[in-house]
Amino acid sequence: MPGVPPQQSRLLARRRLFRAWPLILSLLVAWCVLAWGAARALIRRAALPQAEVLVVLSGSAAYLERTQWAAQLFHQGRAARIILTNDNQRGGWSREKQRNPFYYERAVEELRRAGVPADRIEVLPQPLSGTFSEALVLRQYAATKGVRSFLVVTSPYHTRRAGWALGRVFSEEGSIVIGIDAPPPGRQSPLPMTWWLRPHGWRFVALEYPKLLYYWIRYH
Numbered sequence: 295m296p297g298v299p300p301q302q303s304r305l306l307a308r309r310r311l312f313r314a315w316p317l318i319l320s321l322l323v324a325w326c327v328l329a330w331g332a333a334r335a336l337i338r339r340a341a342l343p344q345a346e347v348l349v350v351l352s353g354s355a356a357y358l359e360r361t362q363w364a365a366q367l368f369h370q371g372r373a374a375r376i377i378l379t380n381d382n383q384r385g386g387w388s389r390e391k392q393r394n395p396f397y398y399e400r401a402v403e404e405l406r407r408a409g410v411p412a413d414r415i416e417v418l419p420q421p422l423s424g425t426f427s428e429a430l431v432l433r434q435y436a437a438t439k440g441v442r443s444f445l446v447v448t449s450p451y452h453t454r455r456a457g458w459a460l461g462r463v464f465s466e467e468g469s470i471v472i473g474i475d476a477p478p479p480g481r482q483s484p485l486p487m488t489w490w491l492r493p494h495g496w497r498f499v500a501l502e503y504p505k506l507l508y509y510w511i512r513y514h
Contacts, residue, residue, distance in 0.1 A: 326487065333479070333486035333499050336451040342473020345445035348373040350401060351428055351456060352381030356449045356482050357401040363477040364447045365408030373445055375414045376405060377435070379428045382421035425456050426513055429463035436470055443471040449483050450476040451498050455506050462513055 350357075350364045364376055378401050384394040398417055405415055418435065422428050432444060448456050457474050464470055479485050489495030 325490075329490045329499075330486045332503075333451065333489055336454045336499065336502050337476070337479075337486075338454045338457045338474065339476065340457060340472065340474040342443065342445050342471060342475075343372070345373045345443040345471070345473055346375075346441050347444050348376040349432060349444050349446045350376060350378050351425065351446060351448040351452070352379045352383070352397065352422065353449055353452065354381060354383045354397050355385070356452075357397050358404060359449060359477045359481040359483065360447050361401045361404040362408060362481070363475070365405055365410050367445065367447065367475065368410055368414070369408075375416065376410060377416045377418055378402065379418050379431065380421055381423075425452070426459045426463070426509065429456075429459045432460070433463050433467065436467070442469060443473070445473040445475060447475055449498070450479045451483055451502055452476070455502060455509060458506070458509060459513070 348364050348367055350360050353360055367373065368376055378398050380396065380398045383397050385397050385400055386394065388395050402415055402417065406412060418431055420431060422431060432446075435441065436444070446456060446460065453474050453476050460472050460474070464472055477483075479489075483498050484492055484495040489499045
């Protein structure tokens with residue numbers, strides 16, 4: 295500041311910073327509450343104690359938390375078999391296979407490692423481009439196989455969009471019951487309070503809202 299000694303200028307700057315701290319702290323607390331609320335609002339579970347089929351929705355790299363949770367539900371006796379959808383995406387290089395396996399292949403391997411028998415796992419081979427497409431294929435599967443109940447497993451922050459898509463597609467299939475379940479946040483999906491501190495948290499949480507808006511406009 296012109297005409298102010300350096301020492302006094304530094305003192306004035308410290309005083310301003312000290313006075314600003316309550317505002318900064320208030321804004322931080324408000325943001326944490328807002329971020330937590332935004333994350334929690336995306337989580338929607340629809341309880342279904344028993345179903346004919348467990349469905350693991352595709353999620354590329356998120357296949358780990360989804361398949362591990364589906365395996366737990368299977369061993370709890372929640373359904374007698376598991377079906378997987380195919381998003382046609384490939385993962386990293388596999389030395390064993392000498393290629394980049396599809397994520398649904400890795401999901402099958404994970405289910406087998408978790409103790410799910412191979413004859414209880416089915417892959418729907420048709421490549422799909424999104425959650426709404428998965429819902430359409432499940433409706434076709436239900437009509438073909440005579441399935442009357444699904445327990446759908448996905449990632450926690452994907453449950454609201456998945457539930458909306460499934461509800462939209464199955465709205466006229468009143469006799470088919472759809473349940474939605476997901477592992478608790480903190481496995482692959484970040485925790486609701488701290489998701490914004492990690493780059494992948496913005497992909498899991500923040501980007502869900504534009505996707506929800508797109509689904510509402512595109513498929514309403």
